[in-house]
Amino acid sequence: MSEKWLQAPEWSWNTSKEEPTYVHHWVQPLHEIQNAPDLILYGAPISRSSISVSGASLYPAEFRRMWKGFATYNLDENIDLTAFRVADAGDVVMHMTDILLSHQHIQEASAHLAARYPHAVTCMIGGDHSTTACAVRGIKEVCKQEIGILQLDTHLDVRDPAELGPANGTPIRQLIDGDTVKGENVINIGLHGYFNARPLIDYAEEHNIQMVTLKQARKQGLINTVREALEKLSAKVDRVYVTVDMDVLDISVAPGVPASTPGGMTAAELFDALLEIGQHPIVRHIDFVCLDPSKDSAVAETVKTGVYAWLQFITGCVLQTR
Template identity: 50%
Template sequence: MKSFLYPKLTPPVFTWVRTENGLRSSGKVHEWIEPLTSDSDPETCKEADVIVLGVPLSRSSISASGASEFPDAFRRMWKGFTTYNIDEDVDLSQLVALDAGDVPMHVTNISRCHDNIIQASEVIHQHFSDSKVCAIGGDHSITAMMVKGLHKAKPESKIGILQFDTHFDLRDLTDNGPSNGTPMRNLIESGVVKGSNMYNIGLHGFFNTKDLKEYADEQGVNYITLGRARKKGIPETVMGCLEELTAKVDVIYLTVDMDCLDIAYAPGVPASTPGGMTTAELIDGVLTAAKHPKVNVMDIVCLDPLKDTMVQPTVKLGTHIFLTYLTGIALRSSI
């Protein structure tokens, strides 16, 4: 059913049938997150704590990717999770979370898809100006477009990036275009985000060329290799990045590229690598970031359900990362 945001956003391919008693029946995520429909009151919805946005695009991926299937798989996975986080003694049902649906995509025209993402991001940030926005990708090219939409909605706000990633994502746009290998360079060269306001945690191994490192240095991009982050501690590394960003920007965009994880923990990513983060390390990093008052937008990208194994460990982990982010938001009032 179309919502008041149509045609900027369309209904998700899959939605759960909600019980009359809703959350009270089982405390499951699929009975808690409410879909936006034509019956939703635009003014009441503005009070939502969290807005979920599906961005099903992966035709712009350098490697073969079915990451466009993640928003659907993500929603289907909700039934396997409760709203209660026993580690933090937090029940997410205290938050109002709305599923705004998906950004419409063109079958063949990637540029139009990217324009649609920018427009959808802009309207989401305009209408839900006080809500936390969670974009569910899609490949990493969506991040540049989501940030550009945020910039259009709030041009006076300086934006910073906290990136969990195995890669710089600073490839030359001349050679690669707006692909999943270029989002950070795209933002730098478009003047939307300064390189000095980008912080990348998780680089490791043999998966970046030296010229990308040299470009990062030229632009003042801040990066902490996974080895250095482990020596200092993942939460401590994240906190250090956030402290520096806080002094420079108004809003921090958290982007989680699932290829930051070791292939043993996340087989369902297009560019899986050995030597990456463990599940626990990423969860700790995301929770630390989510507690910060300026981290008000996030995305999860490059998760390919079609490459996942039968029990879908990567889809489950991506859903866990999303709920961990919301846990951090819920904890803010008690910190």
Template identity: 50%
Template sequence: MSIYNNAPIKPAKFSWSRNQNIEDLKVSDWVQPVWETEANKNTDWDVVLIGAPLSRSSISVSGASEFPDYFRRSWDKFSTYNIDEDLDLRALSIADLGDVMMHYTEILQSHRNIHDVMTEVCRRFPTSFPITIGGDHSITAQTVKGMKAAFPDKTIGILQFDTHLDLRSTEEHGPTNGTPIRQLLEVGVVKGRHVHNLGLHGFFNAPSLIKAAKIYEVQYIPLGHIRKQGIRETVTASLEKLQKEVDLIYVTVDIDVLDIAYAQGVPASTPGGMRTDELFAALSEVGKCSAVKAIDFVCIDPTKDTPAMATVKTTTYAVLTFLTSYLRSRKFSS
């Protein structure tokens, strides 16, 4: 695709036959594949989607590399109209840029490709909002590094929805889905006090990880505390604090933040996590924040999902919920 120069990205292996001349649009009719001739000419999209189908770097066995494809296949189950907000997403222009190319055996090469694609996307689509669809959580270290390469003078903060701190030792674990935040802290791309983790709960973070969080000054609020002060209030407070300290905010959503009852298609699913309505409320607050410049959704494994693909559909709903808030707050606010 000429629009990417030499960036390592290719058309998605699945795309819909779209009908745009109808009153009732499905998401499958709305999202435009950028590899189509007319779409290829446009660089002024409101939102761009990037698939990062990597899961070889997952600590636990994972088919998260399959999620970008399943995510796209779920689009015909959703309308662009949100009845709760009386808002139609068709007011946003959105392009599917395709999938980052992955090396069959070399994880580090796949990571470099993710980095390079994110850098190119930020440069080529400077007014567009990038949404990266993982893949396991290792991709986040590369997308954030890619943004930093595109905007070297900008200070980046991270709002992380997760059951885990993702601060495991890189010496022991390398560039896995258990170390993306640690990787960013060790090379100074992000400062620890500019990382806010919301969603930790239960028995899933060892004392050594809490120690690392305190050493790096990572800000974290366990889910029990979040529920006491309110999820919307907690998210808003974290975003407001970050806005005072950084130039742009990157949001990463590990779907394992959800309780296992709501997200069975997750390799590290746990009891005691967020309910779907809590995550949707959080993402509604995220969408309102003008300092948020990118978001990813990671660690969804369709091969472990329910027969009805409940986790896949939940994640698609989460993306659309964020975009509803993004549309209302940023495009219709004035």
């Protein structure tokens, strides 16, 4: 594979020459796709940089493995997704022991895809949340534009990398302290409960991060909250990077998330939010992080939820073009 720091994925399906009706026959390897892709998918299989014990590095492979269970037709929206061209660029090459080098590979691969395919939406499948800082830095290198962050997360992820290193609790702080993203251009929806210590709130307030608790979002309507956040960012930035930490989900529906908590989003709320997000043209990049398949039950409910969430975002992208 000629794409920079990207290799064929650990797991992939044989593509079918027939008209695709299931996801595993619809998504095409990037080097085989005939026309310019609408969305480029790539994996960042790393979890050694996670604060909590995590097998999130396993998710890109399990994510692809689960495609066979999903059709390309969305019954709720009466939409077939197959006209939307999705290309799989494979997985970023990871060093076995060097986390910083692996992070550099993610940054360079993200920059390469953004530069070579400027009209495609990029979608990174993590991996832990440390990968987000790498991807955003890479995109910033090539686009030279103001980037906003819409974060769906239980946590602020502004812990100090000077204490922890570039771990999964630090990506938003890395981007703000590194002048890659302005704090005022970060909106976090999904915060709740007892999972962000006061010093982290102080940092967020000092840097004007816009914090929307899940309680507030539910009160004003989650869809309205997401729509308002994207409108606010659209007035200030050139493009938006959406990061979906799967720990935003309630622990009851997401056993396969290392840092899942009670009081989080329902699966239906996440699906509705992503359908709305996909419809906004300012969104050019998205990631899904912190899902550990090894913690799932035998029915793989969290992995299935992750694939469904991704397809909801794509459905929104298709609705955007109508």
